[in-house]
Amino acid sequence: MPAPVHHLDGRWVVSGYDAVRAVLADPAAYLPDNALTAVTPVRPAALRELVRARFTLPPTLANNSGASHSGLRRLVASFLTPARVAAMEPRIAELTAERLGGADLVRDLAWDLPCIVLMEVLGLSGVDVPALKAWSTASLEFFWGDVTPERQLELAGPVGEFHQWLVKRFHARDGDLFAALADHGVTAEEAAGLCYFLLIAGQETTTQLLSVAFDRALRDRPLWSRLALPGVAEDVVEDVLREVPPVVTWRRVTARPVTLAGVDLPAGAELVLLLAGAFDDRGRHLAFGYGRHYCLGAGLARLEAAVVLRTVAQRLPDLRLASAGPPPMLKLLSFRAPLEVPVGCPLSGNLIGA
């Protein structure tokens, strides 16, 4: 068992349910201000590209310890009420049914479905989903990846483009979310920063959750055959969130000198909280964080994952993994998930190596 707090490469790694929850529960001592700071410092060439695109991420939601957080949080929460989320269930099942029959559950199903659902929940129409996915995957790698200077410069292009597109939609008040933000009196810079995070966090993580869950459930035949029964998909999703969550770490920075689990930390200490593995003996976990910044999309992510899993298991009870080996993985500081889940059905004859 590692100590709950240990120093590694200039950061403090916090592990275990109690220590991680203690940090998340005290937003005055542990600020979220570094939540969206690039893991690899941005080099001058990439920075010039971002400046040219007028890219900024002012404090809005996940990275906001200030007074504007609660109003912005309420506004976004109004798009994600339990009633609005529950109303999406038939649409999620429909989108799933339209995406069966492909040879890779990530590419053909988990990739765009959460993005389409998010756009509909937020009332954003006419969005080029493949373009948005290209921008958001580039952004994940730019902010959470261990990237070379060349790769960073390459990624800065789509990062800047995404932001410019958001500013344009805000100025046009194009979509329910942008109209609500304009009515709330936020600046274009704040609106673009908020939406930049929301449009990434609100769908990339669900793509990842689905990818982990499919990979796991298909490796366990008895489980796959029970998945169509009521409540089983929900339990599988909860087990995945507890045991192999897609958001494996989240960050905080100390506001002042503090003592955490007996370890003295200076002001300004960068903390990496290990959300993966942070569960207690009652099964409680921290996959969606805790406290003031608790994930606003937890209900949507849970529903979406359960409905998609159940629908696929109902329609394709004989589905098999086409490769028994470990899948190639997305490996970023905060995000971990299979990049592909190759499948086939023995009856349809498209199963490689069956």
Ligand code: HEM
């Ligand atoms: C499996 C899917 C997801 C996981 C694992 C996840 C995880 C997280 C985590 C760990 C945080 C930080 C919490 C904290 O600091 O205490 C967070 C915040 C947030 N998430 Fe999620 N998330 C997921 C899906 C979503 C979805 C679908 C949406 C939107 C529709 C969303 C929107 C947000 C927002 C807006 C915040 C910031 C809240 C605030 O600062 O007040 N997330 N999420």
